[in-house]
């Protein structure tokens with residue numbers, strides 16, 4: 404079931420076209436990633452989905468309703484990039500305050516425990532670490548028991564451990580049955596968490612697929628290395644459509660290619676009764692795919 408449908412969304416700020424003709428659909432229960440470099444239009448897109456900005460053109464439905472439909476308030480939890488709370492508000496006060504906004508709030512004590520904040524209930528927001536602030540903002544996005552959580556750049560500024568902890572949290576949110584829309588400019592994050600993702604660059608969706616599908620579609624190369632049990636001629640593998648290059652150096656062989664390279668090479672070798680010892684496959688990452696798709700990296 405489709406829970407969010409965005410069709411031909413365009414949003415301008417003065418002369419800047421922040422989002423240009425973006426279409427995407429988010430399915431129930433998935434972690435859907437919106438990936439792209441700074442300024443690509445990710446935040447603007449999710450702000451329109453959350454009903455916080457009005458599109459110039461295009462159509463958005465969330466659970467079949469218009470983004471500003473008041474009935475969505477309890478069903479869509481939003482954690483935005485720069486959500487700041489008052490410095491002096493304690494974790495407990497923030498949780499209690501926010502739960503009062505919703506007709507059927509989650510049990511905030513349970514949520515605090517689930518997010519590892521139960522020791523911090525009396526701590527003021529201003530005294531929390533970056534990771535704790537992020538956990539609180541996830542808790543506040545979930546406090547209304549939403550069906551959809553929109554999380555924008557959650558792990559920016561976190562150290563690697565805190566980032567990994569946040570990834571576990573996001574997975575546990577999905578495991579509660581909440582559909583997650585995750586905005587990120589980190590490849591590793593998208594690769595690890597997202598079921599599907601839209602790659603946005605300069606306001607437009609340039610690809611929409613699973614992380615694995617994107618890597619395959621970008622036709623990035625893979626490399627196989629092994630030591631064959633018997634010598635063979637390069638031509639044996641070069642005639643396979645998947646193989647681009649065969650390099651032999653002493654007892655070692657390196658094969659570069661695309662598609663289902665490992666299967667093609669290993670089955671051909673097997674037919675000739677050659678065993679590939681110490682076989683290693685080096686696969687392209689989503690990072691490589693992104694560069695292929697956009698012509699530049701995410702940090703630009």
Ligand SMILES: Nc1ncnc2c1ncn2[C@@H]1O[C@H](COP(=O)(O)OP(=O)(O)OP(=O)(O)O)[C@@H](O)[C@H]1O
Nearest residue numbers: 416419421439440441442443444445446447448588
């Ligand atoms: N309120 C605004 N007024 C004017 N221009 C804006 C405004 N918000 C965003 N922009 C511009 O619109 C474009 C898209 O911005 P947006 O914040 O949606 O991108 P983003 O992909 O979320 O980037 P980041 O990862 O840096 O947050 C950028 O060129 C940005 O400068």
